[in-house]
Amino acid sequence: MIPETKKFELEVGGKTITVETGKYAQSTNGSVTVRCGDTMLFVHCVVSKEPRVGIDFFPLLIDYEERMSAIGRIPGGYNRSEGKSSDKAILISRLIDRPIRPLFPKGYRNDIQIVAQLFSYDQQNQPDTLAMLGASCALMLSGAPFEGPIGAVRVGRDADGNLIANPTHQQADKSDLDIVVAGTHDSVIMVEAGCKFVTEDDIMNAVEFAQVEIRKQCDAQVEFAKNCGVVKEEFVNPYDTTEIKNIIEETAHDMIFDAYHNFDRTYRQEKLEEAKKLVKEKIEALPEDHPIKTMITETGVDFVAEEFKAAEKHIMRAMILDEGVRADGRKPNEVRPIWCEVGVIPRAHGSAVFTRGQTQVLSVATLAGPGMKQELDGVDPQTEKTYMHKYIFPGFSVGEVKPLRGPGRREVGHGALAERANIPALPSQEEFGYTIRVTSDVLESNGSTSMASTCGSSMALMNAGVPVKCMIGGVAMGMIKEEGREPVVLTDIQGIEDFLGDMDFKVTGNDEGITALQMDMKAKGIPNETLRKALAQAKEGRLHILAKMREVITEPGPLSPYAPSITTMTIPVEDIGTVIGPGGKQIRAIIDASGAEIDIQDSGVVTITSNDQEGAQIAERMIKELTFKPLPGMVVKGKVVRIIPIGAFVELAPGKDGMVHISQVCNERIDKIEPHLNIGDEVVVKVIKIDDKGRVNLTIKGVSEEEKAQFN
Numbered sequence: 001m002i003p004e005t006k007k008f009e010l011e012v013g014g015k016t017i018t019v020e021t022g023k024y025a026q027s028t029n030g031s032v033t034v035r036c037g038d039t040m041l042f043v044h045c046v047v048s049k050e051p052r053v054g055i056d057f058f059p060l061l062i063d064y065e066e067r068m069s070a071i072g073r074i075p076g077g078y079n080r081s082e083g084k085s086s087d088k089a090i091l092i093s094r095l096i097d098r099p100i101r102p103l104f105p106k107g108y109r110n111d112i113q114i115v116a117q118l119f120s121y122d123q124q125n126q127p128d129t130l131a132m133l134g135a136s137c138a139l140m141l142s143g144a145p146f147e148g149p150i151g152a153v154r155v156g157r158d159a160d161g162n163l164i165a166n167p168t169h170q171q172a173d174k175s176d177l178d179i180v181v182a183g184t185h186d187s188v189i190m191v192e193a194g195c196k197f198v199t200e201d202d203i204m205n206a207v208e209f210a211q212v213e214i215r216k217q218c219d220a221q222v223e224f225a226k227n228c229g230v231v232k233e234e235f236v237n238p239y240d241t242t243e244i245k246n247i248i249e250e251t252a253h254d255m256i257f258d259a260y261h262n263f264d265r266t267y268r269q270e271k272l273e274e275a276k277k278l279v280k281e282k283i284e285a286l287p288e289d290h291p292i293k294t295m296i297t298e299t300g301v302d303f304v305a306e307e308f309k310a311a312e313k314h315i316m317r318a319m320i321l322d323e324g325v326r327a328d329g330r331k332p333n334e335v336r337p338i339w340c341e342v343g344v345i346p347r348a349h350g351s352a353v354f355t356r357g358q359t360q361v362l363s364v365a366t367l368a369g370p371g372m373k374q375e376l377d378g379v380d381p382q383t384e385k386t387y388m389h390k391y392i393f394p395g396f397s398v399g400e401v402k403p404l405r406g407p408g409r410r411e412v413g414h415g416a417l418a419e420r421a422n423i424p425a426l427p428s429q430e431e432f433g434y435t436i437r438v439t440s441d442v443l444e445s446n447g448s449t450s451m452a453s454t455c456g457s458s459m460a461l462m463n464a465g466v467p468v469k470c471m472i473g474g475v476a477m478g479m480i481k482e483e484g485r486e487p488v489v490l491t492d493i494q495g496i497e498d499f500l501g502d503m504d505f506k507v508t509g510n511d512e513g514i515t516a517l518q519m520d521m522k523a524k525g526i527p528n529e530t531l532r533k534a535l536a537q538a539k540e541g542r543l544h545i546l547a548k549m550r551e552v553i554t555e556p557g558p559l560s561p562y563a564p565s566i567t568t569m570t571i572p573v574e575d576i577g578t579v580i581g582p583g584g585k586q587i588r589a590i591i592d593a594s595g596a597e598i599d600i601q602d603s604g605v606v607t608i609t610s611n612d613q614e615g616a617q618i619a620e621r622m623i624k625e626l627t628f629k630p631l632p633g634m635v636v637k638g639k640v641v642r643i644i645p646i647g648a649f650v651e652l653a654p655g656k657d658g659m660v661h662i663s664q665v666c667n668e669r670i671d672k673i674e675p676h677l678n679i680g681d682e683v684v685v686k687v688i689k690i691d692d693k694g695r696v697n698l699t700i701k702g703v704s705e706e707e708k709a710q711f712n
Helices: 087-103 127-142 169-173 200-227 242-261 265-284 291-299 303-323 409-425 449-463 495-500 528-549 573-580 582-594 613-626 705-709
Strands: 006-012 015-021 030-036 039-051 060-066 110-120 151-157 163-165 177-183 188-198 338-342 350-356 359-368 387-392 435-444 473-480 488-491 503-509 514-521 565-570 597-600 605-610 635-644 647-653 656-661 682-690 696-699
Touching: 006 200, 015 127, 030 127, 039 127, 060 087, 087 110, 087 127, 087 177, 087 188, 087 409, 087 514, 110 127, 127 151, 127 177, 127 200, 151 169, 151 200, 163 200, 177 200, 188 200, 188 409, 200 514, 200 528, 242 265, 242 291, 242 303, 265 303, 291 303, 303 473, 303 488, 303 495, 338 449, 338 528, 350 449, 359 449, 387 409, 387 449, 409 435, 409 449, 409 503, 409 514, 435 449, 449 473, 449 503, 449 528, 473 495, 473 528, 488 528, 503 528, 565 613, 573 582, 573 597, 573 613, 582 597, 582 613, 605 613, 613 647, 635 656, 647 682, 656 682, 682 705
Parallel strands: 060 110, 387 435, 656 696
Antiparallel strands: 006 015, 015 030, 030 039, 039 110, 151 163, 151 177, 177 188, 188 514, 338 350, 350 359, 359 435, 473 488, 473 503, 503 514, 565 605, 597 605, 635 647, 635 682, 647 656, 682 696
């Protein structure tokens, strides 16, 4: 017997989204099916019954999974099974996580896992915002103390400037604006955007447009949960830390105040460590049966460290709100000192170092032929990438001992943001046929390394000789917000302002427009007027940073001498098989002889990539010989390969001969070919005609002196 189901429908951008529950995965705390067109996801939520012991964070785990069967394909690879998550899947997992995480009460430590599974994909209706909506719905049904719901919508723009909610892939590809907005009924919590030099007003118009759709989604979810009879858990933090707060206030307040009012970072760290030590000694001196010690022992949570950090947060924020001074002495709109250099790595094709305060990134650009493009084995319509950016964050950049491993979700997200920021400035493949890879190694970190990577990548590309349209810079913004007070927007936040602040807002672009944007809130939303102010202040900061970058490089340099050369030629489509040969035998022979990389497109465009010009010339000559087709009037230099009484055969290309009749050798009449022509002689000939049997008739005497001169 099929169980009873409940569902709701809403229209977003002229398309119907259906959310249904009650049929599948009934062992979960909340499970929904989300469908738009033929894109369908199952989204499940499980909440642990008890809080996890010994942790000082909210254990939220988000997993977004793609099934290749969703587009009717079997995965590639040896095992023919889905392997580790693709970068796109990781980015969507982060997209779901970021607006949900701030909406849980302080002290809530029950494990929550949300699994979003894409089982059907029509490659038109994009699944990420549907997964975000599904995650919110599943949480609402779970009864967890989730302070949502949230809604999520992607916004694009058509050729006439009209905004589109949840555009299809095809519509998004044509748009100069691709922005995902998530928020509650009243405010925005997260924004993620890739743009083609749009203005701050364009961004705000898109956000306000999205909020209308988000409110519809939130209202529908509240009604849906009510119809399903959900009773939400009322969470009250069971642990009273008031006495710990009082001990910190009495013992360490003045020391913390002094630490933050001395603008030397080392002094601040040492003073805070001294204050922590005094507090710990005070706690340790308490009787063993004291409630504070009992609470810490039972839970395994370091409440002392939590409350000490809260005291730091209060003092740091009060400095900004009351005194207009930040932890390093800057005003809210000031950028830290910047210095840059380019060409620092001798044999790299392009390199740059971007240093801003105590944040430093080395970006290195490498150029290769189109054969080195990245092939994507996923469900997304995009199947390849010719520009790649890799972000690397080692432990030593923050003075920690940490094993070097592959990129985690944070590294993937930061790398993708810097990649997206620079893409609009890149030349097209027709203009510049190289595959480009940039690696950004973080050498020191205190503040936004993704924005430093954006700046470093732009300079490294210019140093490599990539003809970018413009320079791209980026800046990270923050915010301090207190009830009843005007929020303060901070330009170029450092690590402590990110950690103890209410917003991490990154904006990239050139002098005129924005290319990428990412905003995450730690508070429960941001008013639109504050967002507008942050965008305007970010532009001021971005222009300042771009000016500093231009002190070392202003335009793309010449192509690096160590970069491979690229030669492009076009062959008839019907000759592609000839060049490749049976089983690829012929193309391998060309590669072995020339040392070049050869890429042949279905259109007949052949790209030859070689580290030396001679290799490129060899490959080009061999391909021309294989595809050679004589035409009447063509002048060719060939070699005499056979002589018969009535003429001589001249090899025009390997396996392709033509005959010079004895009457076409000299202007005067001759009775014998020799000694006028001998086997092995190189001669310039002209094609007279090609008969109906494909035989090529040539002339030597009909070649003018000007035509001969081109072969000298």
